[in-house]
Amino acid sequence: MQYLEVPFAQKEQAKALGARWDPLKKKWYLPDADQLDLTPFQAWLPAELHAVAQVDATSDAGEQSALSLSELLRQVQQRLLQAFSQTLWVKAEIANLSERRGHWYLELSENNDQGQTLASCRAMIWASQAESLLASFEQVTGSALADGQQVLVQVQVNFHERFGFSLVIVGIDPSFTLGAIEAxxxxxRQALIKQGIYQQNKRFAWPGDFFRVAVIAPPKAAGLGDFRAEADHLAKHQLCEFVYFYSGFQGDNAADEIAIAFEAVIARHNVQAFDALVIIRGGGAKLDLNPLNHLKLASLIAQAPLPVLTGIGHERDNTILDEVxxxxxxxxxxxxxxxxxxxxQAAKQANQAWQVIQQTSLLQLQQAKANLAQLKQQLRFQQTQQLGYWQQQLSPLYQQIQHTSLRQINAARIQLxxxxxxxxQQAWRPxxxxxTHLSELNQQVTKGAKQxxxxxxxxxxxxxGFILSAGPQTQLKRGFALAKTIQGAPILSAQAAQQAGQFNLEFADGAVSVITTHNNQESS
Incomplete structure (x- = not known):
């Protein structure tokens, strides 16, 4: 194995040439560098490999007794085979896993609590055993062999003069991998109990009704489809609102993604409260649950300000999220x-409560009506009794008041x-x-008015008489004449008579026709 110095901008090029990524050392490497042509990788090889070794040609004193490299490595191989002739069980973590021509190649490592690598070596599962070993592991654990798993493998020490040290895996104990998850x-669990929050979310009472529910789930999970088949039906009939927050549930970043989705739920909850938070996943291998066994996630759910319901999708296997x-x-x-x-159930309880309220109301109404009728009868009876009593009490007083009033009225009438x-008498005197004076004035006014x-x-x-004596006939009798046009209209001036040409003159005893001439403006 040879590590490379690959810049980030050239990582895709190195990957295409066959380089692998080591997540622990965060470097690219060649798993079988001694079998590859390193020419394409020259630009990324460490600087010390480019240095030219300088050999002291003058010193050859030990040349005759020196071993060749191959002889030395064969002796190392023999010593290792003698020291480790039997298979061994080794605990390690799978740092990298790849398959080539049916063979499986692993990079095993051991890390301390700070994540530093203490040891690492190559291992392989030959094709002749790979199928049976991997199938057995998957059958027990429910998941295929993968990077990041803690494994207990039965190995045979191997050393090759060209390929160096490696381990040949001949057996795998799947129960160890499961045990590491349980540990x-x-x-x-102990950390949560120590913090006093292990049972905190269980203190919430089961909601009596659901109006708004937050859901965290993988976006394309089969379990989400099963969930939404019924949830969408409830939402369609406005019985409950479901708000979905999507997150990945597998891989190294699963815990961080779920935590981000959880924080989004809490932010919405603080604005408009949810009745519950549902976390669902649905199906998958048992080892796929391992990313969910995370202290950060468990702490968030345990301290959530609302009840959390989980449906991870395993009937027998729990995660820490299920526990809290x-x-x-x-x-x-x-x-x-x-x-x-x-x-x-809430609807049935509401219906039953309504029926009880309705029946109780009817009974109370009937009872109230009966009580009201009884009170009405009692009131009428008491009114009759009281009326009779007060009539008896008031009758003498009424008669006494009547006599007294009559006496007072008669006395007042006489006085009035x-x-x-x-x-x-007092008013008549003035x-x-x-x-008398008014009568005299009346006579004077009447006499003066008559005068x-x-x-x-x-x-x-x-x-x-004057008006009648001033009429036309009277004037004509006095010797005056009246000039009129042929149409009978009066002529008032000489100019008008000249212009008329012919007009009539009326006298007291008749009328004559006059024709005017223009000479000297005289008539003829």
């Missing part, structure tokens, strides 16, 4: 079934008549002289 689970959640379900379908059942008489009427009548008669 991690125990460590997380408010309630665990085997599958996403069972989560939505529980929510739907709760909605149905006396006062009216006095008023008439009125009598005024009345004025006679005088005006005489004056009118004189004016009428």
């Amino acid at each position: 991690n689970l125990i460590a997380i 959640a408010n309630r665990r379900f085997d599958t996403p379908s069972k989560v939505i079934a529980a929510i739907s059942q709760q909605l149905v 008549d006396y006062q009216i008489t006095q008023i008439h 009125i009598q002289p005024l009345k 004025q009427i006679n005088l005006q009548r005489q004056a009118c008669q004189q004016w009428i």
